[in-house]
Amino acid sequence: MRAVDIIDKKKHGEELSKAEIEFLITGYVKGEIPDYQMSAFLMACCFQKLSAQETTHLTDVMRVSGDVMDFSDKISGYTVDKHSTGGVGDKTTLVLGPLVAANGVVVAKMSGRGLGHTGGTLDKLESIDGLKIELEEQDFIDIANKVGVAVCGQTGNVVPADKKLYALRDVTATVEDVALIAASIMSKKLALSNQGLVLDVKTGKGAFMKDLDASIELAQRMVEIGTLMDRDVIGLVTDMDIPLGKTIGNALEVQEALETLQGNGPKDLVDLCTELGGRLLVLANKADSLEEGKSKILKSIDDGSGLKKLEEMVEAQGGSLESLHNLKISKNVFELKSSKSGWVQSMDALSMGIAAMKLGAGRETKEADVDLEVGLKLFKKVGDKVSEGEALLNIYYSDTSKLEEVKKQLLESYTLSDIEVEQPKIILAEVLKDKIVKY
Amino acid sequence: MRAVDIIDKKKHGEELSKAEIEFLITGYVKGEIPDYQMSAFLMACCFQKLSAQETTHLTDVMRVSGDVMDFSDKISGYTVDKHSTGGVGDKTTLVLGPLVAANGVVVAKMSGRGLGHTGGTLDKLESIDGLKIELEEQDFIDIANKVGVAVCGQTGNVVPADKKLYALRDVTATVEDVALIAASIMSKKLALSNQGLVLDVKTGKGAFMKDLDASIELAQRMVEIGTLMDRDVIGLVTDMDIPLGKTIGNALEVQEALETLQGNGPKDLVDLCTELGGRLLVLANKADSLEEGKSKILKSIDDGSGLKKLEEMVEAQGGSLESLHNLKISKNVFELKSSKSGWVQSMDALSMGIAAMKLGAGRETKEADVDLEVGLKLFKKVGDKVSEGEALLNIYYSDTSKLEEVKKQLLESYTLSDIEVEQPKIILAEVLKDKIVKY
Numbered sequence: 055m056r057a058v059d060i061i062d063k064k065k066h067g068e069e070l071s072k073a074e075i076e077f078l079i080t081g082y083v084k085g086e087i088p089d090y091q092m093s094a095f096l097m098a099c100c101f102q103k104l105s106a107q108e109t110t111h112l113t114d115v116m117r118v119s120g121d122v123m124d125f126s127d128k129i130s131g132y133t134v135d136k137h138s139t140g141g142v143g144d145k146t147t148l149v150l151g152p153l154v155a156a157n158g159v160v161v162a163k164m165s166g167r168g169l170g171h172t173g174g175t176l177d178k179l180e181s182i183d184g185l186k187i188e189l190e191e192q193d194f195i196d197i198a199n200k201v202g203v204a205v206c207g208q209t210g211n212v213v214p215a216d217k218k219l220y221a222l223r224d225v226t227a228t229v230e231d232v233a234l235i236a237a238s239i240m241s242k243k244l245a246l247s248n249q250g251l252v253l254d255v256k257t258g259k260g261a262f263m264k265d266l267d268a269s270i271e272l273a274q275r276m277v278e279i280g281t282l283m284d285r286d287v288i289g290l291v292t293d294m295d296i297p298l299g300k301t302i303g304n305a306l307e308v309q310e311a312l313e314t315l316q317g318n319g320p321k322d323l324v325d326l327c328t329e330l331g332g333r334l335l336v337l338a339n340k341a342d343s344l345e346e347g348k349s350k351i352l353k354s355i356d357d358g359s360g361l362k363k364l365e366e367m368v369e370a371q372g373g374s375l376e377s378l379h380n381l382k383i384s385k386n387v388f389e390l391k392s393s394k395s396g397w398v399q400s401m402d403a404l405s406m407g408i409a410a411m412k413l414g415a416g417r418e419t420k421e422a423d424v425d426l427e428v429g430l431k432l433f434k435k436v437g438d439k440v441s442e443g444e445a446l447l448n449i450y451y452s453d454t455s456k457l458e459e460v461k462k463q464l465l466e467s468y469t470l471s472d473i474e475v476e477q478p479k480i481i482l483a484e485v486l487k488d489k490i491v492k493y
Numbered sequence: 494m495r496a497v498d499i500i501d502k503k504k505h506g507e508e509l510s511k512a513e514i515e516f517l518i519t520g521y522v523k524g525e526i527p528d529y530q531m532s533a534f535l536m537a538c539c540f541q542k543l544s545a546q547e548t549t550h551l552t553d554v555m556r557v558s559g560d561v562m563d564f565s566d567k568i569s570g571y572t573v574d575k576h577s578t579g580g581v582g583d584k585t586t587l588v589l590g591p592l593v594a595a596n597g598v599v600v601a602k603m604s605g606r607g608l609g610h611t612g613g614t615l616d617k618l619e620s621i622d623g624l625k626i627e628l629e630e631q632d633f634i635d636i637a638n639k640v641g642v643a644v645c646g647q648t649g650n651v652v653p654a655d656k657k658l659y660a661l662r663d664v665t666a667t668v669e670d671v672a673l674i675a676a677s678i679m680s681k682k683l684a685l686s687n688q689g690l691v692l693d694v695k696t697g698k699g700a701f702m703k704d705l706d707a708s709i710e711l712a713q714r715m716v717e718i719g720t721l722m723d724r725d726v727i728g729l730v731t732d733m734d735i736p737l738g739k740t741i742g743n744a745l746e747v748q749e750a751l752e753t754l755q756g757n758g759p760k761d762l763v764d765l766c767t768e769l770g771g772r773l774l775v776l777a778n779k780a781d782s783l784e785e786g787k788s789k790i791l792k793s794i795d796d797g798s799g800l801k802k803l804e805e806m807v808e809a810q811g812g813s814l815e816s817l818h819n820l821k822i823s824k825n826v827f828e829l830k831s832s833k834s835g836w837v838q839s840m841d842a843l844s845m846g847i848a849a850m851k852l853g854a855g856r857e858t859k860e861a862d863v864d865l866e867v868g869l870k871l872f873k874k875v876g877d878k879v880s881e882g883e884a885l886l887n888i889y890y891s892d893t894s895k896l897e898e899v900k901k902q903l904l905e906s907y908t909l910s911d912i913e914v915e916q917p918k919i920i921l922a923e924v925l926k927d928k929i930v931k932y
Contacts, residue, residue: 062666089529227501
């Protein structure tokens with residue numbers, strides 16, 4: 055087999071075998087196939103597209119390029135995971151994980167850090183004093199078994215093929231391809247032996263995918279891969295035109311997650327967790343219908359069992375409950391007031407995410423530090439009525455140097471209307487292995 | 494400017510500026526832009542295609558990436574060049590150059606060596622004892638001025654961008670693209686300041702381009718580039734389904750060129766030289782019409798002035814006239830006889846070129862040596878009548894190890910018909926800057 059022949063085959067639109075994809079990817083990871091052949095191949099893939107089967111082969115070959123965590127006989131019961139493609143104010147994992155665990159389904163999840171305008175669960179968890187996000191495999195499994203939910207960073211050498219490929223795609227204009235994106239995400243998700251997976255594909259201004267149809271396609275491709283690899287996968291395409299919930303920033307989002315588990319969550323976040331969680335319970339055979347699953351999730355908020363799971367997880371991972379309930383949030387607060395009256399017609403999630411990043415809540419580069427105490431608390435979201443001089447949001451800041459810029463940016467993020475505006479839907483589409491439903 | 498943005502722009506089908514193409518190519522030659530970005534760019538070009546203007550920019554940027562030979566004020570009069578895309582038995586330069594020079598038009602030509610089934614003029618010239626093909630620039634110019642025709646190898650560092658790009662294209666499945674091929678050829682041709690250029694684009698089984706329409710497109714792209722760069726360029730698409738002339742092999746082909754200039758040439762070779770030469774004379778204002786140009790070329794055969802120019806060139810380049818007229822050809826000859834009667838319906842130029850290469854007349858790899866004395870002399874070509882037992886061709890060989898294989902291959906190259914077959918046309922299409930004529 056020669057790399058050039060495989061590239062040529064793909065260039066001419068022919069379908070590659072698993073052996074061919076394996077030859078390329080494993081050779082590339084080993085350094086036997088050079089960057090220049092791989093980048094030509096990736097560009098050919100962008101034009102000729104990979105079939106579902108090819109994408110699945112690629113995913114599987116990438117998946118096994120490094121450490122694979124098979125806990126199928128180490129964690130009892132059906133285990134699940136959730137993946138979000140990243141957005142602004144997305145604290146879903148912190149709410150959903152405990153609620154699902156409270157219903158007897160094990161959530162064994164590896165999360166990531168934030169980058170750019172999107173936050174990351176690991177950063178958020180670090181707002182809790184003492185909480186360890188770097189867990190040894192055995193500790194991770196033990197906590198998942200004992201508590202029912204464990205969240206940690208990627209341990210060991212998980213999917214090195216993706217790291218190497220992503221770095222190359224980033225500099226060769228080959229990032230934007232739905233099959234390559236799907237393979238990248240799924241290879242990492244499926245490196246853990248979770249049987250059930252819900253995908254939360256964000257769409258809109260604050261998401262990587264701005265376009266609904268492209269987001270549905272991405273969900274489709276990922277569901278296809280998961281299905282071909284014998285996992286139970288459901289994709290929800292959800293709104294990220296506006297931030298999720300009412301907070302952006304690390305400690306602020308943990309606080310909101312906590313309040314949500316205490317029954318005081320914002321409607322969009324509660325709805326999203328209910329829709330995702332309800333489906334996970336159905337996958338895990340803990341509910342006979344989505345309706346039953348959703349009501350079980352809501353019940354776990356009402357009866358405090360979800361909150362209890364979060365507390366158990368925090369403690370099991372070495373975190374302080376005292377800290378969880380008294381999160382450090384900056385004392386420097388600026389109340390941003392509306393300069394006119396009306397109904398909030400739109401909010402620019404991307405711009406708000408970037409504003410929060412400028413405050414220090416996010417990182418511009420992978421190496422940057424994050425200020426856990428800063429961020430935004432939103433009082434007004436799309437559909438809300440606002441009077442002139444009424445507070446739109448609070449800015450929690452440490453450093454004043456960018457405050458004026460951030461204020462201006464946030465004010466411009468809001469568009470007000472003179473007439474009443476409907477509250478937006480959170481779930482826009484559902485992608486199952488055999489159908490797509492748009493809402 | 495960032496390479497990744499330029500790649501992305503091309504990936505999305507936008508037209509690149511000269512500055513962008515220059516940034517990529519000069520950066521690549523300097524080693525500032527890595528192979529992996531260039532290969533992704535090249536693959537994007539294969540899909541999105543380069544416009545005529547982009548291809549011209551690319552050609553020009555490549556052209557000036559190394560030494561450029563501007564002899565516009567060093568050689569008096571209109572200077573011309575001919576380029577062939579390579580074929581089997583193609584000794585055109587050795588006939589055409591002297592005939593054109595005999596009509597007062599200077600031919601200043603850099604040639605190449607053969608590779609695979611195609612021969613190269615430099616190898617052929619080396620059949621003549623003493624003839625130097627590595628000329629200093631000043632000697633090349635002096636000979637062109639004095640004799641009117643000079644043929645040498647690439648001197649110095651001509652178009653290093655093409656060498657580097659070609660090596661990369663070869664291993665990344667990006668060779669096959671008409672704009673990239675056109676830019677590669679034209680950058681080297683236009684690195685010399687010849688004002689007139691005829692392109693002999695070979696098409697058919699023995700050519701790199703097997704397909705007539707693809708060959709016409711290549712000719713078109715090259716004529717466009719030349720025209721946009723203020724040169725006078727004409728493209729002829731000519732038959733290479735069967736070998737050109739009646740010999741394949743180095744000394745054998747020089748002998749055939751000599752015989753052609755003595756008035757004993759095969760019809761296809763004479764026709765091709767007349768058509769190419771007639772056009773060059775029109776470009777150089779030495780003839781008012783193609784008809785006049787062609788008859789002048791034929792006259793230079795009849796009156797021996799072409800032969801005289803070849804002899805003058807050979808002497809000026811240090812070659813022996815004694816050797817030219819007594820070329821060393823292997824004494825080991827095998828006469829291959831037809832096993833049946835009929836008319837020759839087809840000959841496989843590729844297979845015959847490979848057979849000659851196996852005898853040693855060509856090189857399988859760039860590094861291989863060539864045996865100048867071996868090759869084939871064809872007695873029967875398409876349209877000729879053959880009787881059972883009559884000789885199809887002579888095989889001149891040195892080494893007997895591959896002789897049986899070659900015999901078999903050559904016999905299989907011929908297809909005979911029971912009914913009379915027409916002689917094939919040599920000129921299939923003509924590409925001018927404003928029209929295409931198919932013959």
